[in-house]
Amino acid sequence: MPRGADPPESVPRIRLKRRYSTEELKIRDYMVSPVTAMPETTSLLDAVLLMRRSGFRHLPVVDGERLVGIITDRDLNRLAPSMLGKPSPQEYNELFENTPLSKVMIRNPITVTPNSRVLDAVAILHHKKLGCLPVVENGRLVGIITVTDMLGLLLHMLGGAVASEIELGEA
Numbered sequence: 001m002p003r004g005a006d007p008p009e010s011v012p013r014i015r016l017k018r019r020y021s022t023e024e025l026k027i028r029d030y031m032v033s034p035v036t037a038m039p040e041t042t043s044l045l046d047a048v049l050l051m052r053r054s055g056f057r058h059l060p061v062v063d064g065e066r067l068v069g070i071i072t073d074r075d076l077n078r079l080a081p082s083m084l085g086k087p088s089p090q091e092y093n094e095l096f097e098n099t100p101l102s103k104v105m106i107r108n109p110i111t112v113t114p115n116s117r118v119l120d121a122v123a124i125l126h127h128k129k130l131g132c133l134p135v136v137e138n139g140r141l142v143g144i145i146t147v148t149d150m151l152g153l154l155l156h157m158l159g160g161a162v163a164s165e166i167e168l169g170e171a
Contacts, residue, residue: 027121028114030153031135033143037062040069044104045096048076058132060141061105067134067141069105074131079104111136112145122150 037060038047047059051073061069079099087095111134112121121133125147135143 025118025153026114027112027116027118027135027143027145030118030149031114031143031145032149033135035060035134035141035144037067037141038101039063040100040102040105042101043097044076044079044099044101045093047071047101048096051076058144058146060109060134060144061101062141065140067109067111067136069101069107070109070132070134071101071105072131075104075106109134113137114142118150118153121145125150 036050036054036056038050040061040063042061050056051059057073059071060067061071110124110128110130112124114135114137116135124130124133130147132144132146134141135145
């Protein structure tokens with residue numbers, strides 16, 4: 001739809017419940033805390049198992065309480081041996097058991113602080129095409145904010161319009 005054009009009649013018009021100041025929306029109010037993280041010495045297999053069990057798509061990697069990296073579900077898919085090479089189950093498991101997160105994590109990920117503006121975090125997520133931002137305060141990992149968290153905020157700001165005005169189909 002061209003910018004400035006009216007939406008088709010089938011698209012409901014959504015009105016915000018109230019105006020929000022970008023200054024009042026802070027990461028501390030929307031981040032997930034405490035955050036589940038794993039030491040950099042953890043095996044890739046343990047990280048895979050945790051992510052599959054928990055449904056997490058992003059896992060911060062720490063040295064003590066200090067963030068040193070992040071591993072994502074996309075990284076895990078990229079690192080998995082190709083089934084075209086036909087590795088044996090034993091070879092597959094050995095690779096994951098013997099690879100520490102420190103060898104495969106994304107080092108020095110972009111972070112925000114609890115006092116960062118949500119607007120700034122959204123801009124970073126959008127422009128860098130990231131799925132999450134670890135939240136760090138005084139060098140210590142204190143939370144995580146994800147695109148899913150931002151969509152939840154958007155839904156709240158729109159007054160639950162999606163749930164109440166648009167019928168959602170089963171996926």
